[in-house]
Amino acid sequence: MKLLEILANKESYSVAELMLDSDFKKWVLLPISIMMILTGLLKADLMLLISPKYVGHPRIKLSEMQWFAKGQLLLGNGTNLDDESYDVRRHELIEILTSGKYVAQEKKDPGAENSIPNPLTDPSINESMMNMAKGNMANFIPQTVIMWWVNYFFGGFVIMKLPFPLTVKFKDMLQNGIMTSDLDARWVSAISWYFISVLGMTPLYNLLSSGDQEQMPVNNPQMNQVLGGTGQPAADVLMKNLANDLTIATQHESCFVGIEGRVLKMYE
Amino acid sequence: MDAGNPTGNANGQADLNSATSASHLQNMDNVIFNKKAYINFMDKIALVSGVVNGILQFESLAGFRNFFIIYFTCLIAYILFICKGKPSRFYGNVINDLIFETLMRELLGFIMAWTFSYALIG
Amino acid sequence: MSILTTILYSISILQILHSGFSSYEFHQLTKNINSTPYPIPKDIQLECYMGLAIFILTSFFSFNQLEYYAVQPSKANKLSLLSTGQYLKDISLSKANNVHNLIGNDPNGEVTFAPSFVDIQKKREAIATWLKNTSKED
Numbered sequence: 001m002k003l004l005e006i007l008a009n010k011e012s013y014s015v016a017e018l019m020l021d022s023d024f025k026k027w028v029l030l031p032i033s034i035m036m037i038l039t040g041l042l043k044a045d046l047m048l049l050i051s052p053k054y055v056g057h058p059r060i061k062l063s064e065m066q067w068f069a070k071g072q073l074l075l076g077n078g079t080n081l082d083d084e085s086y087d088v089r090r091h092e093l094i095e096i097l098t099s100g101k102y103v104a105q106e107k108k109d110p111g112a113e114n115s116i117p118n119p120l121t122d123p124s125i126n127e128s129m130m131n132m133a134k135g136n137m138a139n140f141i142p143q144t145v146i147m148w149w150v151n152y153f154f155g156g157f158v159i160m161k162l163p164f165p166l167t168v169k170f171k172d173m174l175q176n177g178i179m180t181s182d183l184d185a186r187w188v189s190a191i192s193w194y195f196i197s198v199l200g201m202t203p204l205y206n207l208l209s210s211g212d213q214e215q216m217p218v219n220n221p222q223m224n225q226v227l228g229g230t231g232q233p234a235a236d237v238l239m240k241n242l243a244n245d246l247t248i249a250t251q252h253e254s255c256f257v258g259i260e261g262r263v264l265k266m267y268e
Numbered sequence: 269m270d271a272g273n274p275t276g277n278a279n280g281q282a283d284l285n286s287a288t289s290a291s292h293l294q295n296m297d298n299v300i301f302n303k304k305a306y307i308n309f310m311d312k313i314a315l316v317s318g319v320v321n322g323i324l325q326f327e328s329l330a331g332f333r334n335f336f337i338i339y340f341t342c343l344i345a346y347i348l349f350i351c352k353g354k355p356s357r358f359y360g361n362v363i364n365d366l367i368f369e370t371l372m373r374e375l376l377g378f379i380m381a382w383t384f385s386y387a388l389i390g
Numbered sequence: 391m392s393i394l395t396t397i398l399y400s401i402s403i404l405q406i407l408h409s410g411f412s413s414y415e416f417h418q419l420t421k422n423i424n425s426t427p428y429p430i431p432k433d434i435q436l437e438c439y440m441g442l443a444i445f446i447l448t449s450f451f452s453f454n455q456l457e458y459y460a461v462q463p464s465k466a467n468k469l470s471l472l473s474t475g476q477y478l479k480d481i482s483l484s485k486a487n488n489v490h491n492l493i494g495n496d497p498n499g500e501v502t503f504a505p506s507f508v509d510i511q512k513k514r515e516a517i518a519t520w521l522k523n524t525s526k527e528d
Contacts, residue, residue, distance in 0.1 A: 019421070022418070025387065025388055029384070029387060029388065033384065159387070160383070160386075160387035161386070161387065161390060162383060162386075162387075163321075163322065163325075163326065163327050163328065163331055163382055163383060163386040164327065164328040164331065164332070164379075165328055193383070193387075196379065196380050196383055197380055197384075199376045199379075199380070200376040200377045200378075200379055200380025200381070201377075201380065202373055202376070202377065203310075203311035203314055203315055203373060203374065203377035204311075204315060204377065204380075206307065206308065206311050207308065207311050207312060207315070293482070293483035293484075294481045294482060294483060295479070295480075295481055295482075295483050295486035297479075298478075298479035298480060298481050298486050299481050301478070301479050302478045302479060302481065305453070305477075305478060309449055309453075312445075312449050313445075313446055313449060316402075316406065316442060316445050316446075317442060319406060319410070320406060320438050320439075320441070320442045323406070323409055323410045323413045323434075323438050324413070324430060324434075324435060324438055325413070325417075325430060338446075342446060345450065346450075349450060350450070350453050350477045350478065351477075351478065352476075352477075357478075357480055357481070357482070357485070358478040358479070358480065358481060359481070360481060385410065388410075388414070389410060389413050389414045389417055390417060
């Protein structure tokens with residue numbers, strides 16, 4: 001009876017058992033895991049260091065932006081004013097915007113007026129491209145280095161058994177460099193532990209670095225948009241257009257019209 | 269714990285630019301706070317349950333079944349006790365915020381912890 | 391994190407680690423005896439499940455009800471800690487401002503206290519009278 005049980009057990013356990021040296025755990029699995037955690041934390045710190053700094057603008061540029069925003073806000077939220085104050089504001093803004101009083105004057109190099117600015121030499125674009133490149137570098141350099149390290153030092157042998165079965169298609173990737181044709185795909189080499197931890201480390205990093213991971217002041221691209229930047233019409237043209245819009249916007253419906261009746265109706 | 273700010277500088281009042289419909293103005297700081305609380309909570313549970321699964325040497329389907337049981341039990345308990353049964357007060361899009369945004373991330377974290385302890389012990 | 395949750399967390403993690411070590415020893419032993427897998431002993435299983443259960447319960451306990459300091463401390467409430475009895479923060483703007491009202495913070499303060507909206511002469515007058523009154527009391 002007992003023999004039968006053992007036999008049945010063995011049949012259900014079709015995966016061939018390999019006897020692995022337990023030193024593999026100590027000298028392969030643990031070092032790779034520790035390395036992954038440390039580089040992940042280091043990368044997070046590095047990203048913080050090379051994250052783009054807040055870019056400021058000169059005051060004249062800011063006031064130009066704010067006058068433009070004021071015009072847009074009046075167009076958008078004018079219904080909250082009564083007719084008289086709306087008209088006063090509208091006329092004042094039309095005057096200011098058409099006169100171009102607050103258009104920021106930039107020093108222009110003589111002779112450079114007619115040339116189209118080269119996007120590669122524009123410092124602001126250059127900087128954003130540089131930041132993007134730095135971010136990418138910080139992402140993929142550690143990955144390639146660790147992958148090389150794992151492949152170089154820990155390649156060519158099976159270190160562990162996965163708890164879940166995989167199809168034969170994974171053999172090429174996960175048993176890279178092991179010369180067995182019929183070994184079950186659950187027995188994998190060091191590089192597959194690397195892949196699993198790359199995918200699954202996010203929760204661990206989150207827990208290890210939570211608390212000091214404060215919300216960084218994000219360099220909001222929308223807030224930072226400068227009038228008349230590259231690829232946009234010049235600031236004075238934009239202001240004139242806005243002034244035109246304001247001149248047309250004579251049809252004004254105030255929310256105060258008949259407000260007494262509406263309030264009384266609410267409490268009827 | 270927030271210290272009261274006497275100047276009334278209510279920072280992060282609302283993302284007025286992105287929230288166009290006035291009925292659905294959200295306080296962005298609180299949205300981020302709630303999401304972070306949930307993600308931290310689930311991260312902890314996913315990792316520890318992965319380690320436990322590995323210690324008990326669960327294999328293939330049994331392990332994934334355990335994960336889903338633990339995940340959804342915790343989710344329901346979270347909604348009942350932490351959100352006090354009203355998750356829509358704290359999460360704008362409940363199903364997306366509580367399930368779809370985190371399920372894949374926690375599953376991968378669980379698999380990593382499971383594989384690690386399984387290999388270490390077995 | 392309060393002391394209680396710290397203690398509970400450490401108990402559960404110790405339990406899980408201990409059961410992990412026991413499981414490891416057990417597997418090393420059985421590996422050399424027989425190739426057929428033995429079921430893990432009940433006590434190791436129980437300890438492991440207990441550790442997980444305590445851990446999950448503690449993660450629920452570790453949510454504290456949010457507390458806020460009042461702007462103007464009152465005599466009745468010396469620590470001036472106020473709470474809405476919630477673990478999370480309301481996201482709708484109208485509800486979120488209730489916290490500002492609770493602690494006596496002006497939710498529109500960003501606008502009303504902006505320099506161009508403050509009547510500076512009135513403020514100076516108020517301060518001058520206050521100074522006069524306090525000096526009289528002395």
